[in-house]
Amino acid sequence: MQKSRLVRIVIFYVIAITLSNVFRFDLLHIRENLDKLPAIITLFFSPMEAIGIVIGSLITLYLLRKEQKTEISMFGTSVKWSLIMCIIPIVLLAIIGVNNDKNNNAHYYGLLAGISTFIYCYCEEMGWRGYLEEELKGFTNLKRIVIIAVLWYVWHLSFLRNHDIVQNLTFFGWLLLGSWGIGKVVQLTKSIFAAACFHMIINVVMFNEYLTKGLSSNSKIIIPCVSVLIWILILRRWKKETVVVK
Secondary structure (H helix, E strand, O other): OHHHHHHHHHHHHHHHHHHHHHHHOOOOOOHHHHOOOOHHHHHHHHHHHHHHHHHHHHHHHHHHOOOOOOOOEOOOOOHHHHHHHHHHHHHHHHHHOOOOOOOOOHHHHHHHHHHHHHHHHHHHHHHHHHHHHHHOOOOOHHHHHHHHHHHHHHHHOHHHOOOOHHHHHHHHHHHHHHHHHHHHHHHHHOEHHHHHHHHHHHHHHHHOHHHHOOOOHHHHHHHHHHHHHHHHHHHHHHHHHHHHHO
């Protein structure tokens, strides 16, 4: 069992880190041409940076399910709440608008950027939560959180571009916090959609180049605060409904 687990994790990670970083580091020199294309094409190409995670998790989840039953899925225990949660930040981005250098209407661009960012986050969460949370469910919470955070951090290969130790430690700290917090959400909802929502907020505030440059400082506060506040209310309701069903 332990050997097969290690084999699955290695398969997942080798696929995740090799395929994804072909696009993340633009090894095929596609980005310079994409930037000349309409926003809808440029934005919806960004999830390719997580393609390795998608393929890796699909393969290893198939192998894992031969040994044990898995609980985490796209919508978890509620399709309704999963969809409502993901709609909130996308609608906020469309309403507030995102400035851009393609001369697109800010609200239209905000809608497209919101949808593409969510798709990207969902693709990542298929691996970090959808697969690894299931694979490591027999581990203690601390061990599971640390393992996922380390794999998540190394996958980005950010240290190859940025050699600043403090910035790398800060980045790892955010991923450690994210592994704990998003892990809690998934344990409650069993929903990759719900996990992707919280992942998306981190991207909106700090890491998504299409959003961070086009949003004002106030917008970067309003969107996460309003989203998280509504999500907390939804999660409370979700938990009550789950208990009733059980």
